[in-house]
Amino acid sequence: MEKRGSAPEIFLKPFNPSEAESHISTLWENSGYANPDVCIEKGVTKPDAEPYSIVLPPPNVTGTLHMGHAAMLAIEDILIRYARMNGQKTLWVPGTDSAAIATQSKVETDIYKKEKKTRQDLGRDELLKRINAFTEESKSTIVNQIKRMGSSLDWSRYAYTLDEARYKAVMEAFVRMYDAGLIYRGDRIVNWDPKLQTTVSDDEIEYVEQKDPFYHFKYGPFDIGTVRPETKFGDKYVVMHPNDTRYKEYKHGQKLQLEWINGPIEATVIKDEAADMAFGSGVMTITPAHSGIDFEIASRHKLDIAPVIDERGILLSIAGEFAGTHIKKARPLIVEKLRTKGLIAKIDEGYVHNVATNSRGGGIIEPQIKRQWFVAVDKEVKFPDGTVTSLKKRMREVVESGETKILPAHFEKIYYHWIDNLRDWCISRQIWFGHRIPAWFKGYEIKVQIESPGTTWEQDPDTLDTWFSSGLWTFSTLGWPEQTEDLKTYHPTAVLETGYDILFFWVARMILMSSFLMGEVPFKNVYLHGLVRDGQGRKMSKSLGNIIDPLTMIEKYGADATRISLVIGAAPGTDLKLSEDKVRGYKHFANKLWNIARFVLENSSEIYGHAMSINPEDKKLLAEVDVLTKQVSDNINKFRLDLAADMTYHFVWDRFASEIIEQSKPILSGTDKAAADSRRHTLYSILDTSLRLLHPFMPFVTEAIWQQLSEKDSDLLMVAHWPNK
């Protein structure tokens, strides 16, 4: 009688993801194969193999896993597992981010709710102690959730944006950039958030549409418009376009006496092209201390700049009788006074305009002139390769030359557009949680030049923009500024995979930092994935109640189904619509694969070490698998993971299960023993290849089946070799 295998005891039906996942996770963790050093030590990777590295975009240390993270983890783990199976020296570095502003404001809010204390009441040390306790406590949540996805990260290299090693990198980066003249301190107009009491960078501003009354005031012979009467106290310049024929009688520099809010003033006419002839009357007064564009006009003509509003939104002495009043309360009073003085021409109700807000959960931005630290993006300095250029130019060059490729390609245009509009980057923040400005520290203050000779450098209490340290992430995680083996081996990284929404915040800043500090790009490829939306294409949000929680999906349908749902149908850079039905569908697929394996193993003979004579018909089937392998590999190489996964899915289900196996049934039970043996061998071989091809996408179920194979070339599928076709 023919020797028949039988499905092992553990091969129960249906496939039980949660049981398999905990078992398989343990196998992987114990193997240590996520660490490339272990792979080399155990002989599964050659010491001279080509390196392949990805640095995980660090999730917020106090956050929980959402579908965006899940998509990121799925995509990166696919690339990593594929590289590892291809024999590359593969490293995926995990980390978490402090998310300075968001974290501090959350902890402050909590403390205020419970204890009615502000951060000033607690003091800097106590607040930081509380924040650190909070981050430490919540850290394990996110880390465990990342592990649940099957992410083969090397946890021995875990990094946190505020740990000791990253602190050294940040200090070193700051000092080097300062010494090169790329970091300077200056009094500039910045985005001030009166609610969080800190500056924020241009990129963190979110414009929100708002309806307000638009006031037309009589300013001498002119009609000037504003939505913000409370800024008008200091206005002693009236600006118009030089080509505006309506005002040709007025000459640049001409003085006019006129009646204004708090009495008679002398106004000076300024001709400047920044005035838009088509807007309102074409005439405006300016408030240089509280408006970016006004500040520029004032700088061009060397005009006086007088602050009107303080950091808390309270009017200064220039406001006369209104001094000491908050702008919110003052506005109607000022309008009323202008009205009684007969200075209101008209009021347009319902004027729609954009208001700048702090996207990090802050308030409405009030531009202020403040002494802050900046990174000069247009200044030409010497780069490590000897060329003299600016950060802006270099950031453009490395993408234009293809040293770093952005996928999908149309984001390159968006990236250039952003660079063209980029202004000096304000990097100091007035919050306490974060890396402090090195000027404060002993040991560094020596290197930092004294701004004005003869004065001592005061201690700067500010911290650095979180994106300053994030910009160093690809190399600070690999040991920089030390010249470590990791740094030499794994930098530049192979690919940076992240959502397109942080292209500017982060991707561009990493290119900036790495270009100057490392003299090389931080990554060879940028792969931008889309946002995960609900089944109808809406953003997932609490208020809509349409949030699909990845952990719930993992518990209900398994991590494999969750992963592949986030990959299939997700072309690079396009938003992905995800529904629970879709995840359920791929759970069915995991079960299908499981049952294919049951069938094959119950009927199969081994494929290794047996000289078999294979029928021509079966050879054709094997050739078909070779074609599939080639196409899947090509698509992964092109970052078309969606197509790679989709074609494998269809091959396994429609071709392998529905056709090949069905056609095999009569052959296996037939009288032609040689044909049956040939087919058994073929089925086993197709299963074997299918498992390898699917492993990056569905690591748990494929590994669980792999563990049931009697003959295999590797104890774990995780480090089995990728089929070579």
Next chain:
RNA sequence: GCACCCUUAGCUCAGACAGGUUAGAGCGUUCGAUUCACAUUCGAAAGGUCGGAAGUUCGAAUCUUCCAGGGUGCACCA
């Protein structure tokens, strides 16, 4: 205002950069099968003037131009 993307079956999307049989898939719908590795299954059917118009071409879902609708980024907002 400037820029980028999208518009293909009821729904969600491939296909477009490299033009070439009868434009595909999943879900849904309808009909049927099933002592089978799998009812988390199998087979079949219905369903599309590829947003509109013009152009290039032997040939256009695909390339070009214009238009319409939707989305996004950036700037402005006195």
